[in-house]
Amino acid sequence: MKLSISKNAHFPTQIVFLTKESAAGVPDFAAKKNDTTVRYEGKKAVIYCGLGEKEAVSGGVVRSAAAAGVRKALELKRGDVSIVAPQVGRRSGDCWAPALEGIVLGGYKFTKYKTDKECALSSVELVGDGISQRSAGRVLFIGECVNFSRDLVNENAHIAHPDFIAQQARFIAKNGGMTAEVLAEKEIEKKGLRLLAAVGRGSEYPPRLVCIEYRGNPGSKDKTALVGKGITFDSGGQNLKPTGHIETMRCDMAGSAAVLGVMKALGVLRPRINVVGVCVLAHNAIGEHAYFPGDVYTSYSGKSVEIISTDAEGRLVLADAVSYCKDAYRPSRIIDLATLTGGILTSLGTTTAGLFSNDDDLAGRLFAAGEESGERLWRFPLYEEYAETMKSDIADLRNVSTLAKGYASSITGATFIQEFVDKTPWAHLDIAGTAFNEEKARGEVPQFATGFGVRLLLKFLGAE
Ligand code: BES
Ligand code: ZN
Ligand code: ZN
Numbered sequence: 001m002k003l004s005i006s007k008n009a010h011f012p013t014q015i016v017f018l019t020k021e022s023a024a025g026v027p028d029f030a031a032k033k034n035d036t037t038v039r040y041e042g043k044k045a046v047i048y049c050g051l052g053e054k055e056a057v058s059g060g061v062v063r064s065a066a067a068a069g070v071r072k073a074l075e076l077k078r079g080d081v082s083i084v085a086p087q088v089g090r091r092s093g094d095c096w097a098p099a100l101e102g103i104v105l106g107g108y109k110f111t112k113y114k115t116d117k118e119c120a121l122s123s124v125e126l127v128g129d130g131i132s133q134r135s136a137g138r139v140l141f142i143g144e145c146v147n148f149s150r151d152l153v154n155e156n157a158h159i160a161h162p163d164f165i166a167q168q169a170r171f172i173a174k175n176g177g178m179t180a181e182v183l184a185e186k187e188i189e190k191k192g193l194r195l196l197a198a199v200g201r202g203s204e205y206p207p208r209l210v211c212i213e214y215r216g217n218p219g220s221k222d223k224t225a226l227v228g229k230g231i232t233f234d235s236g237g238q239n240l241k242p243t244g245h246i247e248t249m250r251c252d253m254a255g256s257a258a259v260l261g262v263m264k265a266l267g268v269l270r271p272r273i274n275v276v277g278v279c280v281l282a283h284n285a286i287g288e289h290a291y292f293p294g295d296v297y298t299s300y301s302g303k304s305v306e307i308i309s310t311d312a313e314g315r316l317v318l319a320d321a322v323s324y325c326k327d328a329y330r331p332s333r334i335i336d337l338a339t340l341t342g343g344i345l346t347s348l349g350t351t352t353a354g355l356f357s358n359d360d361d362l363a364g365r366l367f368a369a370g371e372e373s374g375e376r377l378w379r380f381p382l383y384e385e386y387a388e389t390m391k392s393d394i395a396d397l398r399n400v401s402t403l404a405k406g407y408a409s410s411i412t413g414a415t416f417i418q419e420f421v422d423k424t425p426w427a428h429l430d431i432a433g434t435a436f437n438e439e440k441a442r443g444e445v446p447q448f449a450t451g452f453g454v455r456l457l458l459k460f461l462g463a464e
Pocket of ligand 2: 234236310311312313314
């Protein structure tokens with residue numbers, strides 16, 4: 001997508017924002033939030049985007065309205081748009097960033113498998129004062145990193161398999177001047193990541209563990225580890241998922257895809273921080289070689305785990321990834337992102353991700369980044385009583401709690417991961433509800449993969 005900045009609009013399609021107070025000049029348009037209307041002046045189409053009441057306009061409102069506006073333009077088959085920076089702040093410059101963000105995120109559609117390719121966004125002209133090419137370019141690039149993450153998740157599971165994602169990671173590392181360590185199945189066994197090996201055993205696409213290291217501040221020991229669940233397809237394994245639950249399970253690597261989106265961004269934005277991005281990749285398949293319920297495996301950390309359900313595989317691979325990453329990279333804090341539990345959908349729906357942490361400061365900073373980025377988080381408790389329910393009679397831990405009917409499944413899932421973290425400040429983000437949108441697009445959230453987490457983490461890291 002081409003980006004230009006100008007003082008006047010040149011394209012015949014223009015996106016203009018209106019608050020309720022400023023909409024009087026456009027008849028029959030109340031400028032409600034996310035409403036759009038089109039007015040034609042010859043070949044020129046002006047797409048008005050409603051922002052609601054002036055008092056209540058925030059960056060999030062502008063982002064969402066811009067996304068609705070660009071979708072309207074694409075529906076009209078207009079891929080070159082001028083976007084007039086909204087005048088709601090003290091200066092027009094105040095709101096151009098969320099507007100541009102909304103355009104890039106809202107203009108995304110996964111059309112690879114459509115014969116009729118529909119209209120794609122090709123050029124954006126940003127109209128306003130005081131906007132620098134450099135800062136606009138950074139906003140655009142972050143949006144493209146989110147879209148990269150979305151593409152990875154949307155791709156067929158037999159294409160986006162563990163080795164494919166490892167190759168993508170290598171490519172990102174190489175382009176960003178970062179190092180990439182890739183453990184293939186033999187090294188995974190040899191180094192004792194037996195939980196990861198077990199989960200990956202049923203598939204012809206073997207598991208991988210990828211660690212990319214970005215060192216933007218070599219003088220500092222501070223380092224954040226981002227660990228993404230990367231189950232390239234979650235069939236449930238021997239505990240096979242039923243129809244109605246299995247169809248979207250290519251989304252189960254969305255944590256890894258978000259981590260790669262962040263690493264791709266860091267390689268270009270180059271902030272003065274140190275980050276290690278970890279993707280723990282496996283295909284949870286059913287078949288004669290797949291691991292069995294009732295089996296006991298010893299993890300990389302030495303703790304043994306009784307497999308109650310082969311469908312609670314995310315916590316198994318994350319346990320090994322977190323302990324390996326701690327040993328090999330000594331991070332100051334660990335943040336994992338995982339489409340971990342269906343329970344988080346019941347608790348929070350599709351707009352907010354679950355936050356679990358052993359550190360109030362880290363949790364507070366993540367929460368704040370969520371509010372600012374619009375990728376919201378809500379914290380759950382990790383009381384000792386929950387840990388009691390993860391104890392096994394035959395091993396140290398069981399991978400599903402003893403609580404009946406899946407009660408508190410998101411918390412007990414997080415509790416399992418916590419057992420492998422020890423004292424390192426850690427936060428777990430359960431993105432099972434926010435990573436994949438089965439409904440139609442809303443605001444900057446498209447149908448299918450959403451890229452949730454990329455903007456949140458870049459905000460948290462102070463990298464934008
Ligand atoms: N990948 C699923 C969780 C999931 C559900 C992701 C819906 C996206 C949408 C995970 O591996 C899983 O199957 N979790 C089980 C755990 C249970 C067996 C303890 C669940 O939440 O039902
Ligand atoms: Zn599962
Ligand atoms: Zn899963």
